[in-house]
Amino acid sequence: MSHVFPAPGPVGHLLGTHLEGHVAAAHPLSPRAAMAGLPPITHQLLAYNPQSIWELETARLPRPLQALRRRARAFAQTQLQPQALAIDALPHLPAGEAHPQVQQLLALAGQEGWLYDMLPPPLGSGAWLQTPYPLAWRACLKVEEFSRACGGQMLLLCAHQLGMAPIMLSGDLPLIWRSFAPAARATRQGRPHLFAFAITEPGAGSDAEDGHGAAVCKPGVTARRERDGWVLNGDKVFISGGDLADQVTVFAALEGEGFESWTCFLVDKGTPGFRPVRTELKMGMRASGAAQLSFDQVWVSDRAVVGGLRQGWSLNRSTLNLSRLPVASMGVGLAQAAVDIATDYACQTHLGGKRLIDFQDVQLTLAQMIAETCAARALVWQGARTWSPRQGVASMAKFHCTDTAISVIHQAMDLMGERAILHGARLEKLYRDARLTQIFEGTNQINRLSVIEDLQEDLLARAAQPTSTSTRRPAP
Template sequence: MDFRLSDEQLQIKTMVREFGESEIKPHLSEWDEAQHFPVDTFKRAGELGLLGVTLPEEYGGAGLSYVDYVNVIEELGVVDSGFGLSVAAHNSLGSGHIYIAGNAEQKKKWLSKLTSGEWIGAWGLTEPGSGSDAGGLRTTAVKDGDDWVLNGTKNFITNATYANISVVLAVNDKNAKRGVTAFAIEMDRPGIRAGKKENKLGMRVSDTAELILEDCRVPQENVLGVIGDGFVDAMRVLDGGRISIGALSVGIARGAYEAARDYAKQRTAFGKPIADFQAIQFMLADMATEIEAARLLCWQAATVKDAGERVTQFSAMAKLYASEVAVRATEKCVQIFGGYGFIKEFPAEKFYRDVKLCTIGEGTSEIQRMVIARNLLAEAQRA
């Protein structure tokens, strides 16, 4: 077992960090304040291979491993987790569903546009009345001749305002055990549009909006996977997506830790740097230790996924632990900054606002615990 990264992996991390430092960080407070999603910078991420990290080269992807993807998302999270969230939703949700469930023709048609950044992808499962209880979705898909007609509203959809294509989950048979189907819908089709853009606590650089379907007519060739298997495929998509939320959490926690450490070394009280006080040192020690443990869980889940094995339990563990570590780390960061931790000119408050989404998006901490427990108990039953 070797936890060291290869030279190539370290280079990728450096490249992403430099991209973030030069093209995101200088604009961050302005974008955060205005809730501005930087489309051009997002597309530039496509030029660097960050919008198709794990997809094969035949679709324009970078052909890297899920471990590499975890490292990319962590680095983006250090600089701005909102931008990282949009990149993660594009990679592991929108493109991820097309890659997992799409046929050869669909992949050829859509994925190269998504990996290059020419197109932006979104993924709509959540609805106003169903989030954790994702199976309670109400959007309908009714067969009409060779087409499907979709009606419903999706809620809290990352990238919805700017997406060129959205994967939408809809009920095609409310009486069937497997009655949910996935559709890839180009956003210039009549009947689909982005709705209200949310005004958020954090992750404000990421776009979050409704996705509204009103008699949206979609041809059969836009059905992703087997009719009725959409929900099962969506859970597989989330298995991968949750690892990226874990990685994003590690990035936020690391950003908060690095800011707190540097501040503690230069801020003085009672005639010495506050880093000399054991109370501050213990906070830094706890932050750093938990970050290492969280990253190892993300790498473990990514390694299992790279091996093609079932990753549900490991991805839920990585997401649960990393997101809760990150919440604790950002809280300590604000504490170490003291009053300045409350002030927008300093970095601590933004980490504190951004991080909370990580315990909610792609399944809350409670849902992760349910998934983990269900898997553990099923495993015990089989033994």
């Protein structure tokens, strides 16, 4: 027979019945009741408030970022989550076309400031109080909440900022002004102006994100000098949002040279010779198109060179160092969604007259999922708190968090059994969305190699040290 005991001290009210195998929160042997009995001065060291993990984490953020996180969750829950499954199941459209739901979402997100929140007015829509905090940290908070609601709609809204990043990182103030100020103004007025980031080529995927791979690959998109500008030829593939973008930051090698000559060009939609060929019918994140872009004698002026000639490789790697942390947050958001779905299922489902949440093995599984998700989030926040994310840290977070997402979703699917494979249960969509995060922004294998690349000098120094007697092979 179960009992509920009144709590001593400031707890003051009963918190309901307990889970099987646990005492109630108000029981004198519970940690909350025990802590409540300590003297007030001790409460400064040992706080034990009945808050959710999300609320506790949010409270530790600076106030402007608390407001950002709460606002992102509210937008995701009211605008993204209700239509996530419906948009995922819509028919595949030709390149350049968008369903009305997608068009409406882009317009709404633009008007509410989510497309240009990386920069403050007049270049963007970000709050001035948030500008002292790193771009990556702000992006991670938003991306996690959007991903938790829908991975596809998140990518639709956030990949556009990847296209903006090379322009921002170029430091070219006149280019930044003429690119962003009118675009942000039109977007606020309900006419979303989108950017896209184009590096991947048919013969070079993650090779374009690894120095050794790029050294032995032949560039597919080239730039030839002509008049007061450049002529681009070649194809880019798997470009998120590339078919809907108004402008694309395109990376091309100078004719006759390799990836070391990569230069970034800003190409406008409608430029003669530039067209989106197709979008892929892909397994996940279906609300956002992955486009093949064709460049056939596309002429761009010298004013469209971003950051200077042969600076494309540095802009590319810098952009990836900035963007891999938000991709890690995609994994955290998808994992959190799996935790939420599995927890609701365990609390609302009965087996043999008993709630699933009362089975100890279910509790153990949920605890593992929660711990893995919280640890992944902590890794992201640790790396994102700096204005200059290191390659190794960003890559480590990217592969660890996206792998964690798959692990957590697998555990949720095992817990839910046959329910997990149904579209309405959301888990199978989570799995499809999460699988993509292990591939884009550099495959997780490439990101593991990036961690080692960052440690290269230290590893070579260790390799040069004399072999210790404990590891030296015995003489024959």
